[in-house]
Amino acid sequence: MPSDASTAPAPTSTFVAPYATDEEALAAAEEAYAEYLRVINFHLNEGVIDEGLLATVAIGDELTGLIESHSRLAEADTRSIGEVRFNDAQLQRYSRDGSLHELLVIYVCEDLSDVYLVNPDGTRVTDEVFSTELAQITFDYSDSAHALRVSDREPWGEKC
Amino acid sequence: MLTKLILLSTALLLGASGLGGPLQTSSPDCTLAGKLSGSCPQADVGNGTVQLEATQEHVGSGDGNFDSGYEADGVAYIPVDDELDSVEEAWCDIQRIECVPWTPPADVATTGPVTISDVASFRPQTPTAGMQPNQWMIVGLDTNFYATTSAHVVDGTLFGGTAQVRFTPIAYNWDYGDGSTATTSNPGKTWDKYRITEFDPTPTSHVYEEPGNYTITLAVTYAAEYRVAGSSWQNVVGTLTIIAPPLTATAGHATTVLVDQDCIANPTGIGC
Numbered sequence: 001m002p003s004d005a006s007t008a009p010a011p012t013s014t015f016v017a018p019y020a021t022d023e024e025a026l027a028a029a030e031e032a033y034a035e036y037l038r039v040i041n042f043h044l045n046e047g048v049i050d051e052g053l054l055a056t057v058a059i060g061d062e063l064t065g066l067i068e069s070h071s072r073l074a075e076a077d078t079r080s081i082g083e084v085r086f087n088d089a090q091l092q093r094y095s096r097d098g099s100l101h102e103l104l105v106i107y108v109c110e111d112l113s114d115v116y117l118v119n120p121d122g123t124r125v126t127d128e129v130f131s132t133e134l135a136q137i138t139f140d141y142s143d144s145a146h147a148l149r150v151s152d153r154e155p156w157g158e159k160c
Numbered sequence: 161m162l163t164k165l166i167l168l169s170t171a172l173l174l175g176a177s178g179l180g181g182p183l184q185t186s187s188p189d190c191t192l193a194g195k196l197s198g199s200c201p202q203a204d205v206g207n208g209t210v211q212l213e214a215t216q217e218h219v220g221s222g223d224g225n226f227d228s229g230y231e232a233d234g235v236a237y238i239p240v241d242d243e244l245d246s247v248e249e250a251w252c253d254i255q256r257i258e259c260v261p262w263t264p265p266a267d268v269a270t271t272g273p274v275t276i277s278d279v280a281s282f283r284p285q286t287p288t289a290g291m292q293p294n295q296w297m298i299v300g301l302d303t304n305f306y307a308t309t310s311a312h313v314v315d316g317t318l319f320g321g322t323a324q325v326r327f328t329p330i331a332y333n334w335d336y337g338d339g340s341t342a343t344t345s346n347p348g349k350t351w352d353k354y355r356i357t358e359f360d361p362t363p364t365s366h367v368y369e370e371p372g373n374y375t376i377t378l379a380v381t382y383a384a385e386y387r388v389a390g391s392s393w394q395n396v397v398g399t400l401t402i403i404a405p406p407l408t409a410t411a412g413h414a415t416t417v418l419v420d421q422d423c424i425a426n427p428t429g430i431g432c
Contacts, residue, residue: 040192069193084192093356102355110192117196126198134363138355152355155190155200156363157346 017096018103018141025094029106032057032148033137037084043070044115047079059140059149073117078125082115088160092136100141104148109160110135134160188311188328201330201345201383274318274386276398282314282384284327287404289378292351292358295407297374298414302365306348307332307404309380323388330399331381336366337374368411378404 019025036057043049049070058066073079092105112130119125138152190200287309297303311328318325334342348364351357368374380403384396419431426432 044193044196065189065191066193069189069191069197069199072189073193073197078197080196092360105355112192112196115196125196128198130196136354136356153191154354155195155346157344158363 015097015099018100018146019094022091022094025104026089026091026106028148029091029104029137029139030089032139033086033089033106033108033150036150037086040066041080041083044073044080044117045083047074047077049074056145057150059142060151062150062152077120078117080115080117084115085111087111100143102138102151103141104139106137106139108135108137109133110155132160134158201328273397274394276384276396276400279316279318279325279384279386279396282316282318282325282327284314284382284384284400284402285309285312287329287378287380287402289376289404289407290350291376291407291409295409297368297409297411298359299368299371299411301359301414302361302367303409303411304348304351304362304365305334305336305376305378305407306350306362306364307378307380309347318386318388321388323386325396326385326387326393327382327400328385329380330383332364333379333381333401334364334366335377335379336368337376338368338370340366342366371411371413373408373410376407376409378407380404 019028039053039057043054043066049067051067054066054070055063086108088107088109090107092107094104095102109132111132113132115130117125134156136152136154136156137150138154139148140151141147142149188194188200189197194200287307290306290308291297292304292306307329309329311326313324313326315322315324317323329347330345332344332347334344336342342364344363346363348362351360351362354360354362356362379401381399381401383399385393386396387393417431419429421429421432423429423432
């Protein structure tokens with residue numbers, strides 16, 4: 001179809017991909033997930049619930065689930081020894097032409113081998129031994145905060 | 161405008177509309193906090209097997225008749241007669257004692273651990289298996305499988321008293337029909353629910369290497385808990401495995417070609 005610059009319609013979408021390359025997107029996702037784990041570890045270590053802080057790293061159903069889980073732990077006065085870590089982040093998908101919703105999906109290897117929960121009396125909450133697990137992490141992009149928020153975390157049930 | 165379309169070497173396109181599927185529900189808390197507190201089931205998937213305390217295996221289409229006597233973990237419960245005329249008589253029969261006034265079900269705790277055999281009359285819901293694409297697969301690409309089941313409560317009678325049993329799925333055992341098996345703690349779900357594109361790998365996806373017809377079987381292992389008279393949930397020793405109705409599907413090769421138009425709308429278009 002011949003083009004006619006004088007009659008071309010104005011763009012109807014305001015979506016602008018926030019990252020120029022897959023590498024840039026993955027780096028941003030790694031940084032966002034590191035911050036997510038920092039906040040989760042803070043909640044686990046301290047046995048507290050800070051919905052405002054959780055909302056800086058998660059959104060939607062993921063945020064709702066985090067609030068419910070950490071509220072239960074805080075009510076039970078349990079806290080963690082050690083920290084959850086991750087490595088081996090891989091890009092699953094970066095949608096440049098969609099929307100800011102579910103913009104990025106990555107795979108990460110979560111390491112729970114050095115962390116466990118304890119009751120107020122210091123006994124372990126569960127005798128289960130945790131190791132590594134593959135997880136799929138989905139991010140939304142917050143236009144106002146210019147940052148990624150975890151909108152879904154899907155553990156695969158596999159070691160990595 | 162040229163349109164890229166995947167054509168199958170076998171007549172499988174009619175199945176393409178089945179890419180959607182039932183929504184997956186899950187009750188375990190699998191956030192990191194939930195995982196660490198033991199609220200997210202784990203399965204040993206390291207070598208494709210899972211350690212199960214299996215004492216019963218039911219096929220989903222079976223009649224569920226488990227009225228005969230059985231032995232469970234050293235405690236034998238042998239009905240004296242075949243007919244249970246009343247709650248009181250049933251209780252006496254099971255105890256093999258002279259009938260005495262009704263004992264509240266809460267005394268179940270004094271009879272020793274309740275095993276999966278004791279709750280055999282409580283039938284969990286039959287799980288179902290789903291797949292994407294629906295009933296076909298492309299050789300060399302991931303086919304996504306998922307189970308539809310969740311924790312649920314069944315009412316019934318335990319040792320002559322009303323009771324509830326809660327069944328929680330803890331392991332999903334897949335036989336993909338090509339010699340491959342997998343055991344996962346993840347039920348899987350649709351590609352759409354995973355927020356990924358079709359033919360991407362999932363925790364329960366599988367790649368078929370050869371064309372042909374396959375039968376895929378899912379067996380779901382449940383842990384059970386019981387409670388009587390509003391008491392808290394108590395563990396039931398052992399697990400129960402239920403086999404879902406099998407899936408049958410055809411694997412074929414795929415070829416990518418450029419066509420002039422949408423071949424479904426215009427099957428006679430160039431390249432279709």
